[in-house]
Amino acid sequence: MKKSAPTARAAAVHLLDQVLGESRLLSDLIAGGALDALSPPDRARAQRLATDTLRGLARADRLLSRHLRKPPPLPVFNILRAGTVELAQGGDPHGVVNEAVGIIARHPRFGSLKGLVNAVLRKMAEDAPRSWNDLRVPGLPAWLRGPLTEAWGKAAVAAMERAHFAGAPLDLTIKSDPEGWAERLGGIVLPTGSVRLGDPGQISALPGYASGDWWVQDAAAALPVQVLAPLPGEHILDLCAAPGGKTLQLAHAGADVTALDLSARRMARVTENLARTQLTATCLVGDALDHRGGPYDAILLDAPCSATGTIRRHPDLPHARDGSDFGALIALQAAMIDHALTLLKPGGRLVYCTCSLLPDEGECQIEEAMQRHPGLTPDRAALDRPGIDPAWITEEGGLRLRPDFWPDLGGMDGFYIACLRR
Numbered sequence: 205m206k207k208s209a210p211t212a213r214a215a216a217v218h219l220l221d222q223v224l225g226e227s228r229l230l231s232d233l234i235a236g237g238a239l240d241a242l243s244p245p246d247r248a249r250a251q252r253l254a255t256d257t258l259r260g261l262a263r264a265d266r267l268l269s270r271h272l273r274k275p276p277p278l279p280v281f282n283i284l285r286a287g288t289v290e291l292a293q294g295g296d297p298h299g300v301v302n303e304a305v306g307i308i309a310r311h312p313r314f315g316s317l318k319g320l321v322n323a324v325l326r327k328m329a330e331d332a333p334r335s336w337n338d339l340r341v342p343g344l345p346a347w348l349r350g351p352l353t354e355a356w357g358k359a360a361v362a363a364m365e366r367a368h369f370a371g372a373p374l375d376l377t378i379k380s381d382p383e384g385w386a387e388r389l390g391g392i393v394l395p396t397g398s399v400r401l402g403d404p405g406q407i408s409a410l411p412g413y414a415s416g417d418w419w420v421q422d423a424a425a426a427l428p429v430q431v432l433a434p435l436p437g438e439h440i441l442d443l444c445a446a447p448g449g450k451t452l453q454l455a456h457a458g459a460d461v462t463a464l465d466l467s468a469r470r471m472a473r474v475t476e477n478l479a480r481t482q483l484t485a486t487c488l489v490g491d492a493l494d495h496r497g498g499p500y501d502a503i504l505l506d507a508p509c510s511a512t513g514t515i516r517r518h519p520d521l522p523h524a525r526d527g528s529d530f531g532a533l534i535a536l537q538a539a540m541i542d543h544a545l546t547l548l549k550p551g552g553r554l555v556y557c558t559c560s561l562l563p564d565e566g567e568c569q570i571e572e573a574m575q576r577h578p579g580l581t582p583d584r585a586a587l588d589r590p591g592i593d594p595a596w597i598t599e600e601g602g603l604r605l606r607p608d609f610w611p612d613l614g615g616m617d618g619f620y621i622a623c624l625r626r
């Protein structure tokens with residue numbers, strides 16, 4: 205018998221099973237082809253439903269707990285969770301309940317629980333739209349909430365949790381004429397020059413995508429290159445480059461860019477992005493710690509990190525991670541800073557950044573690097589850029605960005621950025 209084509213809802217539930225059951229990240233699952241059997245609009249729907257469900261998981265569980273004596277097996281629970289979130293968002297009860305029942309009916313082990321799914325989701329059809337907004341904003345897990353509260357205080361963490369729950373708009377870095385593109389795409393120009401769109405729909409269908417006039421990049425993620433301030437013809441090493449948003453900025457500024465990343469699969473994205481935007485860079489696959497090139501006028505080190513600054517867009521992260529890899533990442537970041545300094549021209553600049561909210565991956569790295577390397581100094585003047593609030597500048601001379609900043613504009617990713625000179 206021919207297997208029926210997967211639906212967006214079934215694919216979303218399967219993603220949830222893997223994030224919550226196997227601690228897999230959505231980005232890895234999607235890059236590994238998890239949604240390839242779907243049409244582009246269904247792919248977008250499945251991804252949206254999975255991310256919305258992960259964002260609202262605590263609320264969905266709270267509502268469901270009123271009608272479940274104990275948590276059901278994970279695949280059943282996830283169908284109920286996704287259904288509850290869809291219903292809370294105003295999904296058509298008939299369509300949501302029927303398809304959820306159909307998905308569980310086809311499940312090889314839990315098909316017999318279709319009656320439960322039907323009964324509970326019918327109750328959710330009444331409860332969820334009515335009660336959803338009265339429920340508490342979902343909090344971060346203890347492993348992350350603890351260190352963040354220690355660093356930023358309770359009120360700031362509560363504001364971050366609100367920002368995580370609100371999700372993220374789509375930001376674009378524009379080659380030229382941000383005002384014109386903002387008008388064309390129905391967005392706004394942010395104080396730092398990025399263009400922000402509210403509800404963009406299918407990104408690849410937007411004007412300017414195919415012609416390479418812009419690329420997707422959170423406004424905070426666009427700042428490290430603004431701080432580095434590349435000049436035409438400068439030799440610049442982009443040490444952890446993929447998927448390449450910052451490589452594109454450097455190349456667009458006219459720098460002679462060498463872009464390197466450990467992952468061949470992710471580096472292929474850099475090559476694709478360069479081709480689409482008609483920009484050039486030398487692309488290398490390899491370990492940053494083994495790279496022997498230069499000396500370079502400037503180096504951008506966007507080091508691998510906990511990515512805790514990107515939870516607005518990646519609500520799977522708190523569910524799929526537990527912080528056990530932080531120690532190894534912090535050690536790798538320090539080793540990368542030390543190695544990058546060996547590749548820099550005297551007087552050259554190293555911009556270090558991480559999309560992390562943890563001072564151990566930001567402020568502390570820079571303080572410790574300056575202790576290890578006498579003569580290394582923070583370039584505070586480099587942080588004096590349009591749209592950068594002086595209140596974001598830290599004691600040791602870096603820039604701390606948080607998701608709860610720009611609350612009226614829709615927030616920004618969490619980042620730490622410092623420009624060092626030697």
Ligand SMILES: C[S@@+](CC[C@H](N)C(=O)[O-])C[C@H]1O[C@@H](n2cnc3c(N)ncnc32)[C@H](O)[C@@H]1O
Nearest residue numbers: 444445446447448449450465466491492506508
């Ligand atoms: C934060 S991401 C970089 C994002 C990128 N700069 C951008 O703007 O699109 C970190 C990158 O570091 C890469 N990476 C991890 N370990 C590495 C290593 N030892 N050498 C080089 N790259 C590494 C990962 O593959 C990942 O692409």
